[in-house]
Amino acid sequence: GKTTLLTNLNNKFSTTPNDFEVVIWALVSKDYDVEKIQDRIGENVGYSDGSWKNKSADQKAIDIYGILSNKRFVVLLDDLWQRVDLNQEICGEMGARRKIKVECLEPETAWELFQDKVGDETLNSHPDIPNLAKQVAERCGGLPLALITIGRAMACKTTLEEWNYAIEMLKRCALPKMKNEVFPLLKFSYDNLPNATMKCCFLYCCLYPEDYCIPKKRLVEYWFCEGLLDKFDRINEAQMQGGDIISSLLNACLLERDGENYVKMHDVIRDMALWITRKFEATEDTFFVKAGAQLSQEPYVKAW
Incomplete structure (x- = not known):
């Protein structure tokens, strides 16, 4: 859900009046490369020719600073994998006027998303399925990607046995020995592929x-x-x-x-x-x- 939220912010900055003269979107990715990010920022401030891209990282930094130092700008970094200090004191030192912590979905919102992916036809196929479906949704822990992928995996499951089996499989994902709680949840969708x-x-x-x-x-x-x-x-x-x-x-x-x-x-x-x-x-x-x-x-x- 973070990329979706950031996309909405970018669209809002692009279409409505705001305090920023320059709005920059940069995709970071796991294989962190400073020069690639510099190139993406450069494209937003007029540096896009081949000669500029051949400059060193230090030269690019000087050029970018020269353009942005006198402007109000916002940089939106998507798909950031390196750890970021989220301490509220750091936010204060940066002059943040409002601090918003992105949480997992609330139970009601998570249930609505899960229902949408499963579909009414499946949920109404047996009177006991909605209750079982809520248990499956709860096992997703409010994670949008898990709710979406598992919801789609359950979209054709119309028997109580299938839903009870799903609950049992997702319970196993929560065992302490699982180092990454997200991958076992998502693997449920992989396991449900037909062949x-x-x-x-x-x-x-x-x-x-x-x-x-x-x-x-x-x-x-x-x-x-x-x-x-x-x-x-x-x-x-x-x-x-x-x-x-x-x-x-x-x-x-x-x-x-x-x-x-x-x-x-x-x-x-x-x-x-x-x-x-x-x-x-x-x-x-x-x-x-x-x-x-x-x-x-x-x-x-x-x-x-």
Whole structure:
């Protein structure tokens, strides 16, 4: 929900009068790179030519300071992974006039979001399901991404047995031995994918870099070439299966639409997929991943 909130702020600053002369949006990502952030800031203040991008980080900092030092500006940093000091004293030292702590969703709001993703048809399929659905929603701990993905996973579950099973599985996610409470919750949606082919195709998507716009057509071709799809005599049959898998992953909220021809993987979903491949999927389709290495060919055997 943080990116959605930040997007709304950015849109408001862009469309309504405010105290800022310059509004800058910069995507940070986990692989923190100061110069990439400088380039994004530079694009917002008129530095976008190739010669400026070739300058050193120190030179860019001087140029940016020269432009912004005499202006009122706001910088919106999205997808920030490094720790930020949230102590209220720090906020005071920075001159913050109003401090807002972004909390998880309140129970009522979380329930509304979960209902929306599950759908009325499923919730009304049995008189006892709404009560069980509330228990599932509570297990999501007010986390929007968990509510959305688990809600979509339960959208076709119309029996009490399925809902009770979901509650039991989510209870196991809360065991103290689980170091990351989010990934086990999200893994529930992965576990509910209907077959091994779809699961493997989903995990394959985590090989793309973070925040990457994945061409749907190219993705299906890669699945086919890697042998992840069923065996077909004609390529168009494989393309149809690949398209169906993409639609299913979109409906499960494990992929996101990015225009008509592209999809994206939410950064937390991607990290969950990497976590699954590392912890659970010891199969012949194991992946080799090294973020930021920009591999163009496989390394020598000794480097694996």
